[in-house]
Amino acid sequence: MAARGEQGRRITETARETLGQSVRGLGAYHMNACVKCGLCAETCHIYQAEPEPANHPGVKASKVIDHYRRYHTFLGKYLPGLVGARDLSPDALDQLVDVVYGRCTACGRCSLHCSIGLDIAAVIRAGRNVLAAVGKVPEGLQRTVDNQIETGNQMAITEEELKSTAEWLAGDLRLEMDDDGVEIPIGAKGRRVLYLVNPREVKFFPLSLMAAAGVFHAAGERWTIPSKFYDVTNYGFYSGDDPAARELTRRVIEEAESLGVEEIILSECGHGFRSFRWEGPNWMEQEYPVRMRSVLEILEEYIDSGRVKVDPEKNADRVTLHDPCNLVRWGGISEPQRRVLKKVVADFVEMTPNRKDSYCCGGGGGMLSMSEYGERRVMSGKIKAEQIRATGAKIVATPCHNCADQLIEISKKYQLGVEIQAVVELVYNALA
Amino acid sequence: MGVSSLVLDPVKVLVGLAVLWAVVALAYQVLAAWGGGRADYSRRAGSAARGVAFSFTVAMTPRHKESVRRHPAKFAIGVVMHVGVILSLLGVLLLLVWPAAAHKVLSLSRPVIALSLVAGLYLLVRRAVSKDLRAMSAPDDYMAILATCVLLALASVYSSYSVGAVVCMIYAALLFVYLPLGKLRHAVFCFVARGDLGRRLGRRGTYPSATGRMV
Ligand code: SF4
Ligand code: SF4
Numbered sequence: 001m002a003a004r005g006e007q008g009r010r011i012t013e014t015a016r017e018t019l020g021q022s023v024r025g026l027g028a029y030h031m032n033a034c035v036k037c038g039l040c041a042e043t044c045h046i047y048q049a050e051p052e053p054a055n056h057p058g059v060k061a062s063k064v065i066d067h068y069r070r071y072h073t074f075l076g077k078y079l080p081g082l083v084g085a086r087d088l089s090p091d092a093l094d095q096l097v098d099v100v101y102g103r104c105t106a107c108g109r110c111s112l113h114c115s116i117g118l119d120i121a122a123v124i125r126a127g128r129n130v131l132a133a134v135g136k137v138p139e140g141l142q143r144t145v146d147n148q149i150e151t152g153n154q155m156a157i158t159e160e161e162l163k164s165t166a167e168w169l170a171g172d173l174r175l176e177m178d179d180d181g182v183e184i185p186i187g188a189k190g191r192r193v194l195y196l197v198n199p200r201e202v203k204f205f206p207l208s209l210m211a212a213a214g215v216f217h218a219a220g221e222r223w224t225i226p227s228k229f230y231d232v233t234n235y236g237f238y239s240g241d242d243p244a245a246r247e248l249t250r251r252v253i254e255e256a257e258s259l260g261v262e263e264i265i266l267s268e269c270g271h272g273f274r275s276f277r278w279e280g281p282n283w284m285e286q287e288y289p290v291r292m293r294s295v296l297e298i299l300e301e302y303i304d305s306g307r308v309k310v311d312p313e314k315n316a317d318r319v320t321l322h323d324p325c326n327l328v329r330w331g332g333i334s335e336p337q338r339r340v341l342k343k344v345v346a347d348f349v350e351m352t353p354n355r356k357d358s359y360c361c362g363g364g365g366g367m368l369s370m371s372e373y374g375e376r377r378v379m380s381g382k383i384k385a386e387q388i389r390a391t392g393a394k395i396v397a398t399p400c401h402n403c404a405d406q407l408i409e410i411s412k413k414y415q416l417g418v419e420i421q422a423v424v425e426l427v428y429n430a431l432a
Numbered sequence: 433m434g435v436s437s438l439v440l441d442p443v444k445v446l447v448g449l450a451v452l453w454a455v456v457a458l459a460y461q462v463l464a465a466w467g468g469g470r471a472d473y474s475r476r477a478g479s480a481a482r483g484v485a486f487s488f489t490v491a492m493t494p495r496h497k498e499s500v501r502r503h504p505a506k507f508a509i510g511v512v513m514h515v516g517v518i519l520s521l522l523g524v525l526l527l528l529v530w531p532a533a534a535h536k537v538l539s540l541s542r543p544v545i546a547l548s549l550v551a552g553l554y555l556l557v558r559r560a561v562s563k564d565l566r567a568m569s570a571p572d573d574y575m576a577i578l579a580t581c582v583l584l585a586l587a588s589v590y591s592s593y594s595v596g597a598v599v600c601m602i603y604a605a606l607l608f609v610y611l612p613l614g615k616l617r618h619a620v621f622c623f624v625a626r627g628d629l630g631r632r633l634g635r636r637g638t639y640p641s642a643t644g645r646m647v
Contacts, residue, residue, distance in 0.1 A: 028465035033625035035618050036573050037510060038565045039499035053567035062568040075572070075613050083614060084570025112633075113498040115507065116618070117487060117626030278636060281473035288475075332477050332637030356641050357498070 008090045011134045015088040016071055018133035022126040023068060030119045031068040031126075034061055040120070043113040045359045046103055046380045055103055057110035061120045063099045064127040067092070093136055100127035100240075101138050102373045105365030105380075107325040112356060121330075128240025137239045140369040144235045145244050152251070153231035155199040162186060165202050166225070169210045177214060184213045187227030187259070194261040195225050195295070196232035196252065196276070198269050198401040205401060208421075211428035212267060212295065218431055219307040223265075226255045232267050233402075234275035238366030246283035249276060256290050263291035265298055268399035268422045270324030270364070274331045294327070296336040296399055299427055303343055309432040315345040319426065320393035322351065322384070322407060323358035324400035337399055337423050344430035345395075351387045359383050361398075363406025378413050381406060385414035395419045397426055443601045444528045450608035451525070457612035458620045465624070476635045483634010487626050490640065506558075509551045516541070516548020517580050520587035524604040527597055538591035545591060549584040552577055576615040583607055 023031055040057045041047050047055040054060075062084070069076030069085035076085035086092055100106075106128070108121030131137060137145070147156045166184035173182040185191065195216070201209040216223045229251040236245030256264050266273050273294050281287055302308040321341060328334045334355045341348050351358070362381035367373055384407070388396055396411075396418050398404050407420045494501040519541040526534035538545070556577045559565045586600045610616060633639040 023465075024467045025470060027467070027469075027624075027628055029462075029621055029624040029628050032461070032465065032621040033618050034568075035615070035622070036559075036565065036568050037499075037506070038562060038568070039503045039506060041564060042502055043498050053564045056564045056567065059564065059568045066570075073613075082570065082575075083572045111629065112491070112496075115497070115499045115510070116622045117491075117629045119625070119629050119632075278474050281475075282470070285471075285473060287473050292475075329638060330636065332633075334638075334641070356638050357496075 004090070011090050011093065012088050015067075015093060015130045015134050018130045019067060019071065019088065019126065022129040023072070026119075026122050026126055028068070028072065030123050031065050031072070033116050033118045034058060034065060034114075035116060036062070037115050039115045040110045040113060043110040044104075045107075045109070045362060045383050046105075046376070049380045049382045050376070054099075057104075057114075057120050060099050060104050061118065061123045063096060064123050067096075067130075068126075088130070093131060093134060096127055097131060097136055097138065100124050100131065101141065101366070101370060102376065105325075105360050105362065105367055107360035107364050108329055109325065109357070109360060112329065125240060128238075129242060130240070132240040132242075137241070138370045138372060140371055141235065141239050141366045144366070144369045145239050145241055148231060148233070148235055148248055149244055152228050153199045154233050154235055155203050157199050157202055159186075159227055162202055162225075162227070162230070165206065165209075169206055169213065173210055173214055173217070177217065179217070182213065182217045184209075185224040188224035189259050191222045191224040191259065192262045193221055193223040193298075194256045194259060194264045194290075195223050195267065196230055196264060196272070197225060197267045198232050198272065199230075200401045200405070201267065205404070205422075208268070208401070208425055211422065211425040214428045214431065215299065215302065215308060215424060219302040221302075224259065224261070226252070226259065229255045232269045232272035232276070234272060234280075235366060235369070237271055237275040237279060238369075242283060245275060245279065249280035249283055252276070253280075253284070253288060253290070261290060263293060264288075265293055265295050267295050268401065268424065270326035270328075270331070270400040270402060273333065274326035277331060294331075294333050294336070294399075296333060296340060296423060299340050299424065300336040303340060303427070308427070310344045310427065310430040311432040312344055312346045312430060314430045314432075315395075315426050316347070317345075317394040318347040318349060318392060319345040319395045319397055320349050320351050320388060320391040321354070322361060322388075322396055322398040322400075322403055323354055323356075324398065324403045325358065325360050325364055327399055328358060329356045333399075337397070340423060340427060341397060344427050345397075349391045349393060351391055359387065361403045361406045362410070363402055368402060368405055377406070378409055381410035382414065385410045385416055388416055388418060389414070393418060395421055395426075397421055397423050399423050443598055443605075447525075447528055447601050447605045447608070450605035454608040454611045458617060461612060461617065462620060462624055465621075472635065474635075478634050478637035478639070480631040480634045483632070483639040484627050484630040486634065486640035487630025491630070509554060512544070513548050513551040513555060513580070516545045516551070516584055520545055520548075520583050521604065521607075523587060523591070524583075524600050527601055531597070535591075535594065538587055542588065542591045545584055545587050549581060549588060552581040552584055556581065572614045579607060579610060579616070 066086045106121040111119045170184040367377045500507045523538035
C-alpha cells in the first residue's frame with residue numbers, strides 16, 4: 001500500500017531529487033530523444049518472449065521519462081496531460097518497480113539498436129536510482145545488497161569459510177597437478193595480482209576458482225585473493241543504489257592498496273567487470289591507483305606469451321560462447337575470450353547474433369535474486385536457448401557466473417542438454 | 433514597394449523571432465541537459481571520437497541497427513516523412529529571403545512533400561491503431577505528427593498553386609515556437625543522444641566494432 005500524506009510527500013521529494021541527480025549524470029539527453037517509433041520492440045529478449053506493450057523497450061523507457069518530463073520540461077510542468085508527464089507519487093513509484101526491475105534487465109541491447117541512439121538501459125537505471133533512494137528495491141535484491149554491505153560479500157561467506165574452501169581446493173589441485181607448490185593464497189601481502197572472485201565460486205562453483213588457481217600456478221603468477229573484500233559482484237549497481245555501489249568499490253580499492261598489489265584482476269563476471277572497471281572510478285570520483293583488468297585479458301596474455309601451454313584437443317567437444325551484456329556491450333571485452341577459446345578448444349562455434357548484439361540470457365539486472373520474477377526470467381531466456389540450440393554445441397562457455405546460473409536453468413527448461421563452463425575452466429582443462 | 437512585401441515584412445519578423453526562440457530554447461535545453469558535463473575517471477580502452485564517428489555512420493546501417501533491419505518499410509516511411517518536413521521548412525525559410533528560390537525548391541520537392549504527407553498520415557494512423565505505440569504515446573505525440581502534416585499540406589498547396597505563402601510562413605512560425613517544447617525537440621536531441629552513446633561506447637572499446645552474422 002502506497003504511503004500517503006506527509007510520508008508520501010517526503011517520498012515524492014526524495015524521488016524527485018534523486019531523478020534530478022541521476023539525469024545530471026546521464027546528461028539528460030536520453031530523456032528527451034525518444035521519438036516513440038516503436039521499432040525497438042524485438043530487440044528486447046523479454047518482448048520477444050512475451051510480445052505485449054508492457055514489455056516494449058519504448059514503453060518501459062517512457063514510464064521513466066514521463067516522470068522526468070513532469071519536473072524538467074516546460075510542458076510537463078504546466079500542461080502535464082499534454083505530454084503524459086506524471087508525478088512521482090508513491091502509487092506511481094510502486095508501479096515503476098515492475099517496469100524497471102521486473103521487465104527489464106537493463107542489458108542495453110535495445111540502446112544500440114534504437115533508431116535514434118537513445119540509451120534505454122541508462123533511462124531504466126535512472127528509474128532504479130529513484131526507487132533505490134526511496135526504499136522500493138525488490139526484497140531479494142535489496143537483501144543481496146545488504147549482505148554485501150554488512151558482510152563484505154553477497155553470500156555472507158565468512159573469512160574462515162573462504163580460507164577453508166581455499167585450503168580444500170588447493171589440496172585437490174596439488175593432487176591434480178601433481179605439484180606440492182600449488183596454493184590459493186588469501187590476503188597475502190606483496191603479491192603482483194589481486195584476484196576478485198564471485199562468492200558463488202566459493203560456495204557453489206568451486207571448479208572455476210580451482211581452475212583459476214591452477215592457471216595462475218601454471219603461469220608462475222604471484223597472486224592472492226583478498227581476505228575480506230574479495231567479491232567481484234556489485235549489487236548496488238543492479239539495484240540502482242549508487243552510494244552502496246561506491247562503498248563496495250572503495251573497500252576493494254583500499255584493500256588492494258593495503259596489500260600493495262600491482263593490479264586487480266576481475267574473475268568472470270559481467271556486471272562486476274562493468275561496475276569495477278567502468279562505473280567504479282566515477283562513483284568514487286577518482287582514478288584508481290592500480291591497474292584493473294578482466295581475467296580474460298590476462299589469460300590471453302599468459303597463452304600468447306607462452307607462460308602457459310595449452311592443447312586444444314583436451315577440449316574436444318563443440319563449444320559456443322555466450323556474451324554477457326555488461327562485459328561485452330558495456331564493458332568492451334569481446335575479443336580476448338574468443339582468441340583464448342580458439343586456442344584452448346578444438347571446435348569453437350559462434351552464436352548468432354553475438355558480441356555487442358548478443359541477447360541477454362535473461363538473468364541480468366539482478367533478476368536472479370528477485371524470485372517474484374522467476375517465471376518471466378526463465379521465459380525470457382527462450383531466445384538465448386534457441387541461439388544455443390542452433391550451434392549444436394555441447395558446452396556453453398560464459399565469462400559470467402550470473403549468466404551461468406541462468407543458462408543452467410534454461411538448459412533444463414528448454415532441454416538443451418548443454419554444460420555451462422567458465423572460460424578459465426576450459427583453459428585449465430587444456431593445460432598441456 | 434509591392435503589396436505583398438508590405439504584408440510579408442511583419443510576417444518575416446515573426447518567423448525570424450520564432451526561429452530565434454527555437455534556437456535559443458533548444459541550445460539552453462541541451463546545455464542544461466549537459467549540466468557542465470561530468471569528468472570520466474575510468475581509464476579509457478578505446479577512442480571516444482572513433483565511437484562517435486562509428487555511431488553516426490556504420491552503427492546506423494541495417495547491419496548494425498536491428499530496428500531498421502527488422503522494419504525496413506516503417507523506417508523508410510519515417511525517413512520519407514522527415515525529408516519532406518526538412519524540405520518544406522527549408523522552402524518556407526527561403527520564402528523570407530529569396531522567394532523565387534523558395535518557389536523553385538518547393539516546386540521541385542512537390543512529389544517528395546506529397547509522399548511525405550502520405551507517410552505522415554500513415555504514421556498518425558499507425559500510432560492510433562498499434563497497441564504498443566498507443567501505450568507509449570501522449571497527446572503531444574499525435575499532435576507533433578499532425579502539426580508536421582499540416583506544414584506538409586500547406587507546402588504542397590503553395591508548391592502546386594503558388595498561393596498561401598503568408599499562411600505557410602505564419603504556420604512555420606508557430607511550428608518553431610512549438611519545436612523546443614514538445615516531442616519535436618528530438619530534432620536536436622536525437623543527435624546529442626546518438627553522439628553521447630557513441631562517445632561512451634567508444635571510450636570502452638565497444639565501438640567501433642565488428643559484429644557477427646545478421647539474425
Ligand atoms: S527505437 Fe528508440 S526512439 Fe524508437 S521507440 Fe524505441 S527507444 Fe524510442
Ligand atoms: S535493456 Fe534489455 S531488457 Fe531492458 S528493454 Fe532493453 S533489451 Fe529489453
